[in-house]
Amino acid sequence: MNLLTRNRGRLRGRSLRTRLLLFISATLVAVCATMALTTVFAQRAYLLGNLDDRVGDAAQRSLGGAELRPGFDDDLGFLAENGHAAGTLAARLNDKGAVIAAAVVSQDAPPQNLTAAQRAALKGITADGAKHTRTVPGLGTYRITVLDDNGVRVLAGLPMDDVQDMISGLVVVEAAVALAGLTVAGCLCAVVIRRQLRPLGRVAATAVEVSRSQLGHGEVTALTRVPERDTDPGSEAGQVGAALNRMIDHVESSLAERQRSEEQMRRSEERMRRFLADASHELRTPLASIAGYAELMNRGTDRIEPGLAWRRVTAESARMTGLVEDLLLLARLDEGRPLQSAEVDLAALLAEAVWDARAAGTGHEWQLQLSLDAPALVVGDEARLHQVLANLLANARMHTPVGTTVTASVEATAVHTVVVRVRDDGPGIPPALLPTVFERFTRADASRTRAGGKEGGSGLGLAIATAITGAHGGRIDVTSVPGRTEFTIELPAAELPPAEPAMGVRTARV
The missing domain is CATH 3.30.565.10 (Histidine kinase-like ATPase, C-terminal domain)
Incomplete structure (x- = not known):
């Protein structure tokens, strides 16, 4: 369980290209293995079926030869008469299924009788016509069947060495072809994946470059865009690139709008400060004049004629009233109050x-x-x-x-x-x-x-x-x-x- 967890952690840490290569390689291995096993099993079934047919034919010939000598239970002379292939094994069985006599056909030599150990390997086979696989010491693996006709029981078998050698050779050939195919396919997949993921790498590089931009402060500068060649909507990487460009456009427009708003706010604050300063100055001047003339009038000095002082106070008061009325009018217009129509x-x-x-x-x-x-x-x-x-x-x-x-x-x-x-x-x-x-x-x-x-x-x-x-x-x-x-x-x-x-x-x- 810990090993599986570690392997999953390693896969998460690997790049997308490596994971794709591993996934495709595993898929190719699985496909090749399935095809090879299917071929081997199908070929083995075919070869075994062919061998079983030949074993049945050999058993029929042996049974026919044995029926010509019904009184000789241990006679295997039919092996030399019917032209059996080299390596053919035959035996005579009694009513209890025990082996009475058994011999194997040799190349350019008379049939050789089996030893006791070899005959012991043939025990326990019933006369039902089914095919059985037995390993005979010194002779190899055989495909064997037993036939019974009117009390005459004959065992016949053929060696499986050719079939096994052919299947082994097929496995070797399948493995070699699969290995070569996997190597070629892996190389091609690596090249294709590398080329297909190259635009995605450029998109990722663009995203990293944009993420390093100082978007929180400073003036808005032109952000990096994904190249046009990497925004083809016909590919997934192109769709990601186009989506990233659209997102960068939105970010850039939002930043520009924020900067414009901040600039407008700054200008508005400057205008407001300047407006208040100017208004204060404009109001302070007539107020100072009014206060000065009022002080002179209050002292009763002869330095200024009271009528003139009073006229100046009235003029400055009117001036201040006009200024206040102008400011109120501008404030009402700024608020958008409706005018008469x-x-x-x-x-x-x-x-x-x-x-x-x-x-x-x-x-x-x-x-x-x-x-x-x-x-x-x-x-x-x-x-x-x-x-x-x-x-x-x-x-x-x-x-x-x-x-x-x-x-x-x-x-x-x-x-x-x-x-x-x-x-x-x-x-x-x-x-x-x-x-x-x-x-x-x-x-x-x-x-x-x-x-x-x-x-x-x-x-x-x-x-x-x-x-x-x-x-x-x-x-x-x-x-x-x-x-x-x-x-x-x-x-x-x-x-x-x-x-x-x-x-x-x-x-x-x-």
Whole structure:
């Protein structure tokens, strides 16, 4: 039992190729052994049947010769008369089955009588015609039978040496052929198995290489794949290779997705920290001003006029209120809270926003351009859309010098899109600032001149415009070079009734 357990443990420790070779070798040995044994037994049965037939014929001839001399129980003269083959054994038996006389036919010599020991080997054979095998000392193994006819009993037998020699030779030949066949088959199987398992070895090597990759951390790199030649679906090894490639694809995509998520989370955390820092700074400035003026008013000093201090406190308070309201608006838009929904005429809304901008920035030249092949109607929140347009116009007013021309246009075409453009011929946005111009608290104080030396905004105007536009299913974009900066807003148009007359292109200076 322990030996069997040890052998099983050894088999488990061996490679698949070795186990396959052992299994195939054992199978071939079993098949060859079965075929050899079947052949030997079949040939032996055939030879014994042939010998038994000849033994029966010899017994019949001997019985016929003995019946010619019924009164001579010990007479074996028929052995010389009937032409028996050399080695034929014959005997006369009495009624009790005892051997009276026995002799064997010799080559070119008269029959030789058997000795007492040889006759003793013939005892106990009944006269039933069955064939028996006996070993006669000095003569070898014989196939013997006894016949009885009217009281005449004759024993006859033939040697089995030829049959045994033939069977032994057959066994030797079968063993030699089986050994040669096993050797050739084993070599062929080893070559075939080695070739067939070579792709599986390459698949295993690929799996080992992938397992050594640092998948838990670091950037995702291209993982090793199983070569295409080892992914043939027509073979088991190819199916394993193809399955491994698919698994590696899934692993790689999962790692890439995880890395993207981690990068987005990192950027989100950075934006959040920057947002909190900027918000804190923006709120701290008006709070510090309010606290300072309040302290001066509380002391009752004559260094500042109380009315002026009060106006400054009110202005800083309004500034802080506006900043908080902007932050709340961005928070609501980030949460995806629904806006009011109604049909809004962007042409009228833009004209109103341009008039308001003109009143705030008298040093600029303001133009309104309408290019309407259809009504500029959208579905959305009118107040928020007005805020978008006002922010874009305020951005152009605050970041361009006096005398700059600002052109606001709206286009409505048959492609179910309403486009609003705000263009100025100011100095432009610095290229380094352009990718982040729509991010929160982005300011270009050092690059763009503000009209009249007035204080700028908090850097939330364009971020609010982007969020509101996105909430309406639209998009906002900007292009800028020195002498031309253009913001573009695209919004989906409202469903229109049957065609209305086109309004054409109109430009107005306001």
